[in-house]
Amino acid sequence: MRRHDPGRRDRIVEVTLELIAEVGVAGLSHRGIARRADVPLGSMTYHFDGMDDLLRTAFTRFAERFSASYAAHFAEVGAREEAVSAIVALIRELSADAGMRDNIVAYELYTLAARDPAYREITGRWMAVSRSELERWFAGDVARQLDALIEGFALHGALDVAPLEIGVVESAVRRLVGA
Amino acid sequence: MRRHDPGRRDRIVEVTLELIAEVGVAGLSHRGIARRADVPLGSMTYHFDGMDDLLRTAFTRFAERFSASYAAHFAEVGAREEAVSAIVALIRELSADAGMRDNIVAYELYTLAARDPAYREITGRWMAVSRSELERWFAGDVARQLDALIEGFALHGALDVAPLEIGVVESAVRRLVGA
DNA sequence: CGCGGTTATGTACGATCGTACGCATGAGAG
DNA sequence: CTCTCATGCGTACGATCGTACATAACCGCG
Known part of the structure; x- marks a missing residue:
């Protein structure tokens, strides 16, 4: 379990933009983003209040x-x-x-x-x-x-x-x- | 059970366009379209080879x-x-x-x-x-x-x-x- | 050193999805 | 009217989804 990971939030945002380019907003999923960003699934809802919050940030x-x-x-x-x-x-x-x-x-x-x-x-x-x-x-x-x-x-x-x-x-x- | 329903295919396409305007391609689902078009779910895959075919047609x-x-x-x-x-x-x-x-x-x-x-x-x-x-x-x-x-x-x-x-x-x- | 509280995570749940497939149905031939 | 077969439909399956929540890990204070 990795606790010290500054910039994790940033990495999620970055990966989200990458994936939007590849599969579109329609093809996004919390799980897909988490996998690519090498981040546990739980981090997604921890750092962002759902997909819409993440999208607006990205x-x-x-x-x-x-x-x-x-x-x-x-x-x-x-x-x-x-x-x-x-x-x-x-x-x-x-x-x-x-x-x-x-x-x-x-x-x-x-x-x-x-x-x-x-x-x-x-x-x-x-x-x-x-x-x-x-x-x-x-x-x-x-x-x-x-x-x-x-x-x-x-x-x-x-x-x-x-x-x-x-x-x-x-x-x-x-x-x-x-x- | 309704058998005679000409223009069913057309209605599906029309409803698809309506729903795209409302919820976007991201929010589409075979089930949602079928419900709105008053058409059984099975009709979706019967008339179209999956979502992509439907989207291209629409x-x-x-x-x-x-x-x-x-x-x-x-x-x-x-x-x-x-x-x-x-x-x-x-x-x-x-x-x-x-x-x-x-x-x-x-x-x-x-x-x-x-x-x-x-x-x-x-x-x-x-x-x-x-x-x-x-x-x-x-x-x-x-x-x-x-x-x-x-x-x-x-x-x-x-x-x-x-x-x-x-x-x-x-x-x-x-x-x-x-x- | 121990401990409380914050931060972060793993997991499980219910819902929804696309798709395949066996079978009901009814029109048309005889 | 009866039989047949293409057409069309209901259903069930496996996968995937977002989200909630109990709990583990860490940090700083006493």
């Missing part, structure tokens, strides 16, 4: 991490023209196969948020962050438009069978920013 | 229906300027509370599509239809850009806490179509 962490990576992506961007390139590059990354794992988790979150206002708080904060990031270079309205465009292209790039041409993306971004 | 129907309503929305649109208004109106409807039910089902589908290529076929066909509808007024590239913008605005309108201003939507559409 998705909150996911959103925070995603917001941070969003900020990092734009961290070294100086001029406005660089911002345009950064947006195009971001869309390419999001719609690429490598970014699919995060997309999966994000859509699972969207699904929950569409039904439950509690999760909409998470998505709301997330979107506020990405918008305020864009507002470093663009007016509020334009930032909102760009944010929607990024989301739309990322989704269609990931879920459409027709491949996304980067030139089409770039011209859309340029039209919105008015250049 | 989401295919959903996508076809949605495509049809998409086409109906643009059916009586004549000139290009009318198309712009129709797009703006569409975004407003999609992000309104009344449209949330369909959004929920759509996001459940996206979630599956992100993980499973079999469902990506459904989303792919769906997106192809909406794009070709837009191509009645706009060039292929612009249609693609508009399609992404519509999706992005609908999603952010539904999942963001900040309300969507219709003026911002309209100006984005106009910028993309170059007017």
Whole structure:
């Protein structure tokens, strides 16, 4: 029996995110998470008040991490023209196969948020962050438009069978920013 | 015992879509669907080869229906300027509370599509239809850009806490179509 | 060193699940 | 009307689930 195990709670959250990407919220189980996290089953209900509590915690962490990576992506961007390139590059990354794992988790979150206002708080904060990031270079309205465009292209790039041409993306971004 | 019950298969599919909107794919069960559809449990595995087969059938129907309503929305649109208004109106409807039910089902589908290529076929066909509808007024590239913008605005309108201003939507559409 | 209280865990319970399969049923042929 | 066989259904099985709770392990205080 292992008593001293700091960060056990963290590990549970981390494994939950991994499993969401693999089997979805629908395929989760306390037992499956506990097994993968190498944690006794009893720990699940000890650290979290049921599955919903765990899910909210996990998705909150996911959103925070995603917001941070969003900020990092734009961290070294100086001029406005660089911002345009950064947006195009971001869309390419999001719609690429490598970014699919995060997309999966994000859509699972969207699904929950569409039904439950509690999760909409998470998505709301997330979107506020990405918008305020864009507002470093663009007016509020334009930032909102760009944010929607990024989301739309990322989704269609990931879920459409027709491949996304980067030139089409770039011209859309340029039209919105008015250049 | 009811033997003569044509359309039983259809009713199962319909109830499945209802329940997806209410409890999500995660909350589905053969028993729950059978109860609601007033159908014996045995019918479930008789008409469908397990849950996955049922889900694919249900989401295919959903996508076809949605495509049809998409086409109906643009059916009586004549000139290009009318198309712009129709797009703006569409975004407003999609992000309104009344449209949330369909959004929920759509996001459940996206979630599956992100993980499973079999469902990506459904989303792919769906997106192809909406794009070709837009191509009645706009060039292929612009249609693609508009399609992404519509999706992005609908999603952010539904999942963001900040309300969507219709003026911002309209100006984005106009910028993309170059007017 | 002993001991009380907190922290954490193993286990057992009742419910629910998907699925398989033997059998009832009723329509259509004769 | 009777027989037959494909169609459709009830039921039972094994597995898995979330959760509660008694109890074991540890830590710090006296």
